[in-house]
Amino acid sequence: MAKRKRATEPPPAQDEAQNLLPQKRFYRQRAHANPFSDHTLDYPKSPQHMDWHAHYPEAAAGKRPEFADIGCGFGGLSITLAPLFPDSLILGMEIRVQVSQYVQDRITALRTANMGNPTAHYQNVSIVRANAMKFLPNYFEKGSLSALFFLFPDPHFKARKHKARIISPTLLAEYAYVLRPGGIVYTITDVKDLHDWMRTHLENFPLFEPVSEEELRADGKGEIVDAVYTSTEEGKKVERNKGEKWLACFRRIDVPRI
Template sequence: METVAEPSQPAGKVEKPKKADFRQRAHCNPLCDWGDCYPVSPDHVDWSVHFPKFFPSDGKDELLLNTSEYPIQYPQTSVRPECSGKAGCHQVRFLDVGCGFGGLLMALSPKYPNTLMLGMEIREQVTNYVGKRIQAMRQGAEGEPSHHNVSVIRTNAMKFLPNYFRKGQLEKMFFCFPDPHFKRKNARRRIISYGLLSVYAYLMSPGGLLYHATDVKELHQWMDQACEEHPLFARVPQEEIKDDPCVEAVTSETEESKRVKNLGRFGHDVHLSVFRRISPDG
């Protein structure tokens, strides 16, 4: 019998990472003291290593994810102002907190090609996957090189956000399908709470938008209540966000939203709210 040879791999083809190779526990305790490396202040973050196309750099596109496989060493002295975002026009403006496998970042990148976006994820293997996924896209895994405006870092966003970002820097923050932490004693681990919203408000520009989405109705009500009670956030009416491309990305293009839609026949749904960062006087 004549054997048929397997098709050879096209020369120069860039392979995207396989999600199955980076599986990890879904839950991680954000309150534990784990060995994390983080910058002293935003002046100590060299964004050129994460977005080499947007900053003065040596042009290298290497993985620096703050994981054990791809570590970062933050300097003890301030980096050049044009690389830390202190001077010049380039700063991270969109932040996906708990970015998971990076679906939102990948969806928003071509919609806002000149906006720098960062995903923060606490799980090591998941961060490695997103980093390699972005790197593959930058090397042309789907044709033309793309996604130069997105990056990812492993860190604990509940503890270290002010170490990365300046007051009023962020224009959009996303909290998509966070861990619900159902047990009453674990409610303090939830990523949106009245206290944490004060930190987010400090980092957001006036008029900036905070998006939160979940398929857990009780968690949605918790996050809604926290935002409604906070004096620096106001709900954005539905009619104002019906054409917002971020809403479509959050509810339809992330991995979790797709999972929820596949379960829709069993009564699952995506609960989404958007809140605007306002000044204390409204």
């Protein structure tokens, strides 16, 4: 009789994934990048020029990303959301070379380890190295996204650096452009000043309205909120240091045509 495996042993796919996953020590990178620098980037001329099939080879033809994780870091949120929303395409955007390469290698490893798994295949998540502050409309058509995530962005503490913050009136116009009516902007940070900055700018922008955490959970978005709080390296670090996290979410309003 075959020996029964102990209940404590990890599933084969999980064990294989651990063996395949890249090691962060081989992807050293500075914590932040200057978004105004002239980075060497390849980007599409327009969303119509973007080859999404190369990123999601298993997706149906013509399918486009619905979730965009801006400044995705090491991919914690994107990879957490992938099995929760297997029918939605998720895209991480990261400007740093080594970090974006790490996420790509991580996704490749997870896809290989989970081949044939119908619930956690990771074929619906990918990453592009991109400067979202400059080229977001080059990737996404008008009203194509249902969620935008800004998780623990660079605070740019000095006043002269505030222009480099990812939330600003000019950039909010682009975020409103790519979000469909009813789409949600999720922001979270452990810096109270940055939280107040992002919340105030979003409140003052006419195409967004605040939505509470309670409303989101009641609307079936509790898994997303939980992932926003806990899935990123920055979020886990804040928890270890017993710090506070500040969440602010906003809904893209629908403006009737006259």
